[in-house]
Amino acid sequence: MLNITMIGCGAIGVAVLELLENDAQMRVEHVIASAGSEALVEQRLASFKRPPQVLTALPADARPDLLVECAGHKAIEEHVLPALERGIACLIVSVGALSELGLVERLEAAAARGNTRIELLPGAIGGIDALSAAKVGGLDSVDYTGRKPARAWKNTPAEQVCDLDAIDQATVIFEGSAREAARLYPKNANVAATLSLAGLGLDRTRVTLIADPRSDENVHHFEARGAFGGFEMSLRGKPLQANPKTSALTVYSVVRALGNHAHAISI
Numbered sequence: 355m356l357n358i359t360m361i362g363c364g365a366i367g368v369a370v371l372e373l374l375e376n377d378a379q380m381r382v383e384h385v386i387a388s389a390g391s392e393a394l395v396e397q398r399l400a401s402f403k404r405p406p407q408v409l410t411a412l413p414a415d416a417r418p419d420l421l422v423e424c425a426g427h428k429a430i431e432e433h434v435l436p437a438l439e440r441g442i443a444c445l446i447v448s449v450g451a452l453s454e455l456g457l458v459e460r461l462e463a464a465a466a467r468g469n470t471r472i473e474l475l476p477g478a479i480g481g482i483d484a485l486s487a488a489k490v491g492g493l494d495s496v497d498y499t500g501r502k503p504a505r506a507w508k509n510t511p512a513e514q515v516c517d518l519d520a521i522d523q524a525t526v527i528f529e530g531s532a533r534e535a536a537r538l539y540p541k542n543a544n545v546a547a548t549l550s551l552a553g554l555g556l557d558r559t560r561v562t563l564i565a566d567p568r569s570d571e572n573v574h575h576f577e578a579r580g581a582f583g584g585f586e587m588s589l590r591g592k593p594l595q596a597n598p599k600t601s602a603l604t605v606y607s608v609v610r611a612l613g614n615h616a617h618a619i620s621i
């Protein structure tokens with residue numbers, strides 16, 4: 355039985371817990387919530403058969419097999435780094451956070467001191483296995499386009515580029531490097547950061563972001579070229595009702611990754 359602690363219990367966290375409820379080989383014992391939100395999170399978990407215990411920090415004597423982050427950038431600083439130091443293996447979904455200067459190196463150092471590992475989850479995108487394999491032979495270019503419904507760009511700098519409530523056709527809201535995309539659109543930059551880490555890095559991965567009032571999907575398209583040849587993929591993700599910025603595939607990516615740790619065969 356895999357004993358899991360989950361950080362964050364929002365749109366992704368709740369949906370993951372629902373899917374894990376009937377898996378006899380995995381159990382989420384603890385959920386770590388932001389201070390002040392414990393009662394709300396307990397309410398969200400009230401209908402579960404075996405609701406996890408809600409805490410605001412991992413107890414000093416807790417030794418989960420895995421800690422899975424489904425919370426956001428701050429949670430990496432607050433919970434993931436200390437857990438790695440304690441030797442607890444961590445899975446990260448907020449990969450966009452790793453665009454912050456020096457954070458990758460700090461995570462590596464903490465994992466080395468704890469003699470443990472960090473796994474970055476593919477989340478809303480696929481093809482990361484092929485991209486990081488292609489990197490071994492040498493990549494020439496990686497171009498990524500992220501297209502989301504206009505409402506998914508609310509409360510972001512896109513509001514200064516166009517009137518999200520008034521546009522009637524697909525509008526480019528950003529063109530530049532993955533580093534700049536992550537700085538301006540941290541909550542929508544997980545895919546760009548994941549492609550960068552698997553491929554050519556934040557400065558050489560080219561990003562275009564589009565607000566599309568006629569779409570109700572989060573469409574992630576990328577094209578990679580290099581010594582291996584070339585490939586492109588397009589993923590049309592359905593957004594979660596609880597958070598239109600987040601594609602449902604992210605939830606399934608977390609469940610898959612946990613299953614790969616819990617079950618005899620991983621794929």
Ligand SMILES: NC(=O)C1=CN([C@@H]2O[C@H](COP(=O)(O)OP(=O)(O)OC[C@H]3O[C@@H](n4cnc5c(N)ncnc54)[C@H](O)[C@@H]3O)[C@@H](O)[C@H]2O)C=CC1
Pocket residue numbers: 361362363364365366367386387388391424425426427428429430432447448449450475476477478479540541542544545548596597599600601604
């Ligand atoms: N890798 C990928 O492809 C994707 C990654 N994400 C990332 O996953 C994360 C979660 O996404 P959603 O569940 O949709 O967001 P959400 O906003 O619905 O839920 C996040 C939850 O985490 C909690 N939280 C925030 N900071 C915390 C902290 N320091 N400690 C404990 N709890 C904390 C919040 O209170 C909230 O309940 C976000 O960072 C998002 O950027 C989302 C979609 C795709």
Ligand SMILES: O=C([O-])CC(=O)C(=O)O
Pocket residue numbers: 450478500541542543544545546572591599600601602604
């Ligand atoms: O589609 C999603 O779930 C999230 C997304 O675009 C990103 O963070 O890059």
